[in-house]
Amino acid sequence: MSKRIIRFGVIGCGLMGKEFASAAARWCHLTSVNFEPSIVAVCDANPAAAEWFKEQVPSVERAYADYRELLADSAVDAVYCAVPHNLHAQIYVDIINAGKHLLGEKPFGMDLEANAAIQAALEVNPDVIVRSSSEFPFFPGAQQIVQWVKEGRFGKIIEVEAGFWHSSDLDPTKPINWKRRIATNGEYGCMGDLGLHVLHLPLRFGWKPSSVRSLLSKIVDERPDGRGGVAPCETWDNAILACEVEGNGSRFPMLLSMKRIAPGHANTWFIRIQGTAFSAEFTTKNPKQAASLPYEPGCPQAWHVVDAPYRSAYDTITGGIFEFGFSDSILQMWAAFCDEVANGEKMRQPFKCALPEEAAASHRVFTAALESERTGQTISIDW
Numbered sequence: 001m002s003k004r005i006i007r008f009g010v011i012g013c014g015l016m017g018k019e020f021a022s023a024a025a026r027w028c029h030l031t032s033v034n035f036e037p038s039i040v041a042v043c044d045a046n047p048a049a050a051e052w053f054k055e056q057v058p059s060v061e062r063a064y065a066d067y068r069e070l071l072a073d074s075a076v077d078a079v080y081c082a083v084p085h086n087l088h089a090q091i092y093v094d095i096i097n098a099g100k101h102l103l104g105e106k107p108f109g110m111d112l113e114a115n116a117a118i119q120a121a122l123e124v125n126p127d128v129i130v131r132s133s134s135e136f137p138f139f140p141g142a143q144q145i146v147q148w149v150k151e152g153r154f155g156k157i158i159e160v161e162a163g164f165w166h167s168s169d170l171d172p173t174k175p176i177n178w179k180r181r182i183a184t185n186g187e188y189g190c191m192g193d194l195g196l197h198v199l200h201l202p203l204r205f206g207w208k209p210s211s212v213r214s215l216l217s218k219i220v221d222e223r224p225d226g227r228g229g230v231a232p233c234e235t236w237d238n239a240i241l242a243c244e245v246e247g248n249g250s251r252f253p254m255l256l257s258m259k260r261i262a263p264g265h266a267n268t269w270f271i272r273i274q275g276t277a278f279s280a281e282f283t284t285k286n287p288k289q290a291a292s293l294p295y296e297p298g299c300p301q302a303w304h305v306v307d308a309p310y311r312s313a314y315d316t317i318t319g320g321i322f323e324f325g326f327s328d329s330i331l332q333m334w335a336a337f338c339d340e341v342a343n344g345e346k347m348r349q350p351f352k353c354a355l356p357e358e359a360a361a362s363h364r365v366f367t368a369a370l371e372s373e374r375t376g377q378t379i380s381i382d383w
């Protein structure tokens with residue numbers, strides 16, 4: 001099968017930039033795709049970070065220290081941008097105005113105003129494909145839940161709970177980084193960092209909160225600054241958002257949580273949906289398992305737990321008897337983005353990466369959550 005090669009530039013060669021390089025390097029894992037990324041150029045303000053790419057990724061031809069030079073490179077069709085949140089607005093707007101397709105990292109701007117600038121650039125460049133990174137919905141168990149929602153299995157929704165929990169920040173000796181500072185991570189704190197992961201599926205299902213009451217916590221006040229001293233931690237560590245969802249004649253509570261300090265949890269992403277006819281849940285804590293509870297009036301209420309086979313959006317060489325992991329979800333997300341760039345609305349399966357309008361909706365929710373924290377009130381959101 002002939003493949004369309006999509007020539008990528010990577011801006012931000014840190015943790016997530018390298019994850020993309022790894023996914024692109026094992027593209028042969030995917031079967032029956034007519035597209036493939038090739039990372040031809042990289043850019044990082046820190047030359048040592050770009051050096052890793054030059055050594056590890058044979059397709060890289062050019063390394064830049066200024067992202068504007070990468071955007072002027074006519075050999076670059078599309079950009080993956082994974083930089084601190086305070087840089088999203090300027091760099092994403094410049095990428096979009098340069099006419100390059102963009103997979104950007106969440107939260108798509110560090111606040112509502114920054115996000116609005118990105119949305120405005122999109123409006124004048126409607127032909128550029130812009131999506132946000134959000135990989136967890138590509139786990140087979142999450143894809144199963146997407147399918148169940150599409151089939152309308154749940155009956156009347158009783159309640160939804162979704163969250164994303166980390167715990168490495170429980171260690172007060174963990175040094176400070178840009179994610180603990182308002183200037184670089186924004187006032188949202190953990191919501192900006194973890195929140196779009198949590199809201200991606202609920203928003204895809206059309207469940208926009210009509211009101212939010214938030215409880216935000218700062219737990220560790222200061223951390224080692226890496227130079228022998230300590231620095232204040234300025235951002236929210238944990239957020240619990242009690243939301244109400246109204247629409248299409250239904251109304252139900254939705255509890256969203258984003259926690260950097262959830263003892264015992266390392267990258268636990270989950271969604272639980274309870275309905276009058278069907279309930280289901282998936283958590284990356286048990287990444288092989290999907291649980292469901294079909295219900296008929298008067299019948300027993302029994303959870304069914306199955307080991308979900310290795311089956312996600314795109315077919316792979318891995319057999320169904322094996323298990324799926326984080327780097328597989330990154331590969332699947334990249335396949336969905338490249339599929340859309342190569343095939344547009346004729347993409348091979350219908351589940352798209354997180355949309356800019358979903359990122360924009362998440363900003364409305366986080367901004368309302370900050371106001372709720374300040375005022376102690378429940379904040380309404382008009383859509």
Ligand SMILES: NC(=O)c1ccc[n+]([C@@H]2O[C@H](COP(=O)([O-])OP(=O)(O)OC[C@H]3O[C@@H](n4cnc5c(N)ncnc54)[C@H](O)[C@@H]3O)[C@@H](O)[C@H]2O)c1
Nearest residue numbers: 012013014015016043044045046049082083084105106133
């Ligand atoms: N999808 C996920 O699971 C996931 C996980 C972690 C982080 N992220 C997101 O990825 C983004 C980056 O986070 P990270 O953890 O990779 O950060 P990181 O600190 O590991 O990497 C960021 C890189 O950007 C570079 N950089 C800074 N300013 C720059 C500039 N002006 N031009 C070019 N490069 C510049 C830094 O030198 C660094 O190498 C953030 O938006 C974050 O929210 C996503």
